[in-house]
Amino acid sequence: MVVVAAAIVAYRLRFDTWLPTAGYRVVIGTTLLYAVICFSAFPLYRSWRGRGLLRECMVLGLAWTGVFALFAVHALIVQMGQYVSRAWLGTWYVGGFAALVLSRTLLRNCLNMLRSTGLDVQRVVVIGLRTPVFKLQKYLLRNSWVGLQIVGYFQSRYDMVPSAASSRLPCLGISAPEELERYLQENTVEQVWISMPLGDRDRIKSLLQVLDRFPITVKLVPDLFDFGLLNQQGEQIGNVPVINLRQGGVDRDNYFVVAKALQDKLVAVAALLVLWPLLLAIAIGVKLSSPGPVFFRQKRHGLGGREFHMLKFRSMYVHQEGQVEVKQATRGDARITRFGAFLRRTSLDELPQIFNVLGGSMSIVGPRPHAAQHNSHYEKLINHYMQRHYVKPGITGWAQVNGFRGETPELRTMKKRVQYDLDYIRRWSLWLDCKIIVLTAFRVLGQKTAY
Structure with missing residues (x-):
């Protein structure tokens, strides 16, 4: 209509x-x-x-x-x-x-x-009181519009000590099949959530046998938070239920790849049409600043960990990069030309990556690609470091607009940067990308942490 x-x-x-x-x-x-x-x-x-x-x-x-x-x-x-x-x-x-x-x-x-107001609210009974239940209860209390209400829980031997928020949940009894059956016969319930270890198959099967008699929704709430989850999701392949523990945005949403690709191509083409005079001027400046090529090409790891050549305006004197040593640019680095220092400080050296975006190896927004040597170094020191490669690397990113850009002299700084990268992958939306693009203009350009 x-x-x-x-x-x-x-x-x-x-x-x-x-x-x-x-x-x-x-x-x-x-x-x-x-x-x-x-x-x-x-x-x-x-x-x-x-x-x-x-x-x-x-x-x-x-x-x-x-x-x-x-x-x-x-x-x-x-x-x-x-x-x-x-x-x-x-x-x-x-x-x-x-x-x-x-x-x-x-x-x-x-x-x-x-x-x-309490209408169209589905009543939920939980079997087992563990970490996922605490998180769900806290979320539902803050968001009554969801229309789900946990009315109580049945005890199990795997229960944790109730927190202040979850202490409001009344205990309905122990998780014995007969007690669950009696409660469901005497009360109206739309959903039952089972929060018990998958290893206790016999107890779960006995509870499911009771629930067979009641036409209500039954959900399993596993405790997987210590598995290093990333965009976890359940699906069915053939007739087999599967839980995706870690995946990027392309696998998570069927519209991710379309929306992201359209956004990248449109923004990249628009940027190229607007900025081509600036690109030409910078290219001439690089050529006049020191002998060597205009562009600097370096191997980086992209989507799926596959290598690609990332483009930058050359900001250093031509030199031979060491094959083993991990060396980032630092304040007063003698390898950097005077014009190159200006480009790095204003992030203008990154502009040629528009061509990487048009070629499909990068996105406008995403985790910044680190040098291949840096990946080999940090993946041994930082948990879940390589999960950054579930999406295409970006010209700018969530970590950069939050101040984590340029030199990372301390391991904790790199850990924080990786946390922001993974947070971006979890929270991705077109709105978040637009927000990062706008923030880049105000926070990143001219930031003093780039050398």
């Missing part, structure tokens, strides 16, 4: 009438069919209980763009394009997306208001 309404409003704005002609009705019908296909392919018709609005809007935007991309191909094949107003299509695209976002936002707000 929203899609059709947006099309009619756009038609009214373009042609000053509410009734589309037969040809435009065919276009609306065709696009509506593609909307059903795209909205089904993207996870828009699943329950978004407990998921963020911004994330839903990004998926919606990609699906809506896919609708018009499919229609564009269709129009090209049947030669329909010359009979359809592009102004109308553009108005429909923009207005339709705004209407879809508005409708979902209003629906969410209505549901959130109902859930905050």
Whole structure:
């Protein structure tokens, strides 16, 4: 309904009438069919209980763009394009997306208001009181709009000492099958979460046998926090359930690779069109500052740990890099030219990496690629260091806008930088990328920690 309404409003704005002609009705019908296909392919018709609005809007935007991309191909094949107003299509695209976002936002707000008053709230019983349950309880208490309420727990021999937040949970008894069955018969419960070690298979199976008699949702809440998780997620391959313990954004979300690639290419092309005079001026300055090539090419590890050659404007005198020694640039480094010092201080030496982005080996935003020697050195000293390579390296990153850029003379500084890199991979969104790009202009350019 929203899609059709947006099309009619756009038609009214373009042609000053509410009734589309037969040809435009065919276009609306065709696009509506593609909307059903795209909205089904993207996870828009699943329950978004407990998921963020911004994330839903990004998926919606990609699906809506896919609708018009499919229609564009269709129009090209049947030669329909010359009979359809592009102004109308553009108005429909923009207005339709705004209407879809508005409708979902209003629906969410209505549901959130109902859930905050206790309506449409699913009651949850937990079996076992361990670290994941504490985290879930804390989250649900802060976010009543999720619509889930843990009403109590059944004790198990693996329980931890309740914290202040979780002490509000009433104990409903011990995790004996007969006690669980009695409680479910006397109370209304929509979900049961089992938080017990997978090694206790016999106890879990006995509980599941009881739960077979009740048509309620059953979830397993494993304690995996000490496994070095990164974007953990459950899925099914064939008929086998699988838990992904570590994965990058490309594997985590089916829209990640599309959104990230589009963002990279658009920003890189726009930057190249705007900055080409500056690139030319810097190239001339590098050539005049000292003998040698304009660009410095160095092997770095990218996505999946694969090697690529990263480009920079040369900022040092030509020298032979040692094969074993790990040596970063330092304050007053004699290898750096005067013009090179200016480039490094202002981060202008990084601009040629726009070509890396266009070539697909880098992104605009991502963990900064370290020299291959540095990777070999630090992967032995810092836990989960190589997880940085689950995504493409970036020209700028979350660590850089938080002050971790340039020389890292202490191991703890590099550890902090890696923590920010992994945090970026976990939290990735288009909004976060835009935020980092803006912050780069204000915080990184001219930062004094780069030599």
